[in-house]
Amino acid sequence: MKKLLSKDTKTLTMVQAEKIAAYLRIIALKNGKRKPMPKIGIAKKWRKKNGARESSSETSSEDSEGTSTKDWSNIIKAQPDGVTNKKEDRNGPGETYGVGNLRTKDSIRKDLKVVKWNEEENLIQCEIQARLAIQTDPELRGFYKRKIDPRIHNGEMKTMVRIHQILVGKKGTLDITFNEALLKFIKNERYIPPKQRLLMIGNKSFDWQTNVKVFSDIPKEIPATADIPNTMLYRYTNSLHVDKKKFKNLLDLGKTEVKCECCHSGSIVPCWANEKCPCYKQNVRLRGIQKIMNQMSHSRTNFSTFEPIYLRDNDSYFDTFGFACSESCGCKGRCTNNVTLLLEKDIYQLEVFRKNANMGFGIRTNTAIPRGTPILEFTGELVQGKVPVADGDYVYSVFQEAENGEDLISATLMKDKKANKKQVQELKEHLAEGKEWFINPKRIGNLARTCCHSCEPNLSLVRVFQKGFTPAHCRLILVTQEVVFPGVELTFDYGAKYIEEHLKNNCLCGRASCKSSPLYKMMDEANEKSLEMYQTLRYHYRYNDFKTKVLDPIEAKVAAGTSHGE
Numbered sequence: 001m002k003k004l005l006s007k008d009t010k011t012l013t014m015v016q017a018e019k020i021a022a023y024l025r026i027i028a029l030k031n032g033k034r035k036p037m038p039k040i041g042i043a044k045k046w047r048k049k050n051g052a053r054e055s056s057s058e059t060s061s062e063d064s065e066g067t068s069t070k071d072w073s074n075i076i077k078a079q080p081d082g083v084t085n086k087k088e089d090r091n092g093p094g095e096t097y098g099v100g101n102l103r104t105k106d107s108i109r110k111d112l113k114v115v116k117w118n119e120e121e122n123l124i125q126c127e128i129q130a131r132l133a134i135q136t137d138p139e140l141r142g143f144y145k146r147k148i149d150p151r152i153h154n155g156e157m158k159t160m161v162r163i164h165q166i167l168v169g170k171k172g173t174l175d176i177t178f179n180e181a182l183l184k185f186i187k188n189e190r191y192i193p194p195k196q197r198l199l200m201i202g203n204k205s206f207d208w209q210t211n212v213k214v215f216s217d218i219p220k221e222i223p224a225t226a227d228i229p230n231t232m233l234y235r236y237t238n239s240l241h242v243d244k245k246k247f248k249n250l251l252d253l254g255k256t257e258v259k260c261e262c263c264h265s266g267s268i269v270p271c272w273a274n275e276k277c278p279c280y281k282q283n284v285r286l287r288g289i290q291k292i293m294n295q296m297s298h299s300r301t302n303f304s305t306f307e308p309i310y311l312r313d314n315d316s317y318f319d320t321f322g323f324a325c326s327e328s329c330g331c332k333g334r335c336t337n338n339v340t341l342l343l344e345k346d347i348y349q350l351e352v353f354r355k356n357a358n359m360g361f362g363i364r365t366n367t368a369i370p371r372g373t374p375i376l377e378f379t380g381e382l383v384q385g386k387v388p389v390a391d392g393d394y395v396y397s398v399f400q401e402a403e404n405g406e407d408l409i410s411a412t413l414m415k416d417k418k419a420n421k422k423q424v425q426e427l428k429e430h431l432a433e434g435k436e437w438f439i440n441p442k443r444i445g446n447l448a449r450t451c452c453h454s455c456e457p458n459l460s461l462v463r464v465f466q467k468g469f470t471p472a473h474c475r476l477i478l479v480t481q482e483v484v485f486p487g488v489e490l491t492f493d494y495g496a497k498y499i500e501e502h503l504k505n506n507c508l509c510g511r512a513s514c515k516s517s518p519l520y521k522m523m524d525e526a527n528e529k530s531l532e533m534y535q536t537l538r539y540h541y542r543y544n545d546f547k548t549k550v551l552d553p554i555e556a557k558v559a560a561g562t563s564h565g566e
């Protein structure tokens with residue numbers, strides 16, 4: 001094993017990489033004193049079934065700093081639960097899906113415990129874990145490039161300015177004052193947990209499809225009296241829950257089902273750019289529509305598995321959509337034409353945390369996530385028509401009404417001369433006047449339901465269709481629109497109506513551009529150049545924070561580890 005660990009990752013075969021991963025898992029389990037978890041290796045299973053080669057051409061993807069496994073794998077300590085980088089298999093809508101146990105307050109309270117927290121060590125271990133997850137997964141290794149650059153990309157800066165202008169103010173003329181007050185907002189963007197945290201859910205016992213831990217950081221809370229809100233009591237599902245009887249017509253696609261027969265002997269099927277692949281063709285068709293809609297776009301957004309999803313000059317996040325291969329296809333969705341594939345991988349270490357009772361729980365990342373990464377999907381029950389009032393603060397609209405009363409997707413698909421007439425007709429029926437579709441995650445849902453609103457959000461929603469164009473085949477996916485650095489909360493924009501009706505204009509996001517902030521007026525009136533400077537400064541600050549807290553210590557440990565080994 002020592003020999004293997006000292007090998008350059010680029011020269012490792014798949015079997016050797018898996019051996020290293022297994023060894024590190026054992027070390028991690030020993031350190032963390034956890035019970036071993038079953039290794040769920042879809043990649044392995046799939047590779048066996050499909051006779052994938054151990055190709056030496058599948059070179060390992062380098063991490064953000066170009067460091068190899070050799071450098072840091074021997075310094076990994078207690079890994080978090082995410083030792084397998086694959087979530088449970090996902091089934092399509094309406095099929096037998098896994099729904100987790102119903103949580104009860106008693107069952108949660110039983111497991112509450114106060115834990116000591118070393119944030120810096122946590123971030124280092126999570127970063128190592130993310131690199132390892134990529135390098136040891138045959139479906140990622142050599143395909144997925146995780147890049148976090150020291151400098152902000154022009155495209156990222158412009159996107160963030162645009163999002164700001166849409167959400168806060170447009171065409172301002174004011175120069176932003178870069179004073180201490182503004183720097184304070186920038187500095188406080190990374191959440192720093194206290195040294196003692198109340199661990200509320202620490203393993204997979206409730207959310208068996210996810211490794212995410214739940215913490216409460218409300219001061220002075222102790223297990224005996226800690227508040228366990230009703231919002232924690234829901235069943236977990238990793239796919240859309242569609243009532244088979246009620247929505248039989250949606251689920252039964254018949255001849256309109258889009259699926260491919262593509263296959264390949266490698267770990268990933270190259271459906272993207274395969275002009276014979278019917279799913280790819282649909283994807284390209286939607287991309288074409290995207291271009292028509294966004295007259296100002298410089299280029300279109302690709303929805304391919306390993307490329308980042310960038311929203312360009314969009315009017316609304318809802319305008320961008322793609323089509324992906326699925327488990328019904330010959331490729332089983334393990335291909336280059338499936339943006340939802342990354343969602344299945346536990347690359348990025350997320351946690352649920354609560355800093356105050358008013359806002360409830362939110363999600364933060366413990367690893368740096370590159371821009372354009374699909375990170376969370378909204379799952380829940382598909383609802384048509386009225387949503388129970390009590391669930392109103394959690395539901396997401398699947399189709400949004402456009403000005404002419406038609407959803408943008410249907411409106412644009414209908415304009416598309418190449419569209420399948422039957423598909424269009426069906427879509428028209430599903431979206432007939434007054435027919436609104438929602439995903440309700442209140443009783444059955446997943447992690448995405450915990451994502452809070454921010455006036456400076458780092459995620460945007462996109463829609464991805466699989467198999468067909470009905471509301472039951474539309475997946476709502478949250479994608480990072482900027483690099484999200486470790487410790488930062490994942491947020492998206494709930495929309496003005498929500499802020500007014502549900503938050504009663506009392507947003508607690510704590511960002512400089514929020515109406516509740518003392519700097520709001522300045523941010524609202526800011527000119528474009530100042531906003532660009534603001535975004536650049538934010539990036540610069542957060543990257544340096546990441547470097548000093550995570551990257552440099554890893555390098556130092558590597559140096560120490562190597563000299564010990566010699």
Ligand SMILES: C[S@@+](CC[C@H](N)C(=O)[O-])C[C@H]1O[C@@H](n2cnc3c(N)ncnc32)[C@H](O)[C@@H]1O
Pocket residue numbers: 231358359360361362393394449450451452453454502503506507508509
């Ligand atoms: C979809 S839930 C988000 C998860 C929720 N915080 C929880 O603990 O389950 C929406 C609710 O979270 C809270 N929330 C989310 N973002 C907020 C914000 N920016 N300001 C105030 N409350 C917020 C509000 O209570 C809102 O009704």
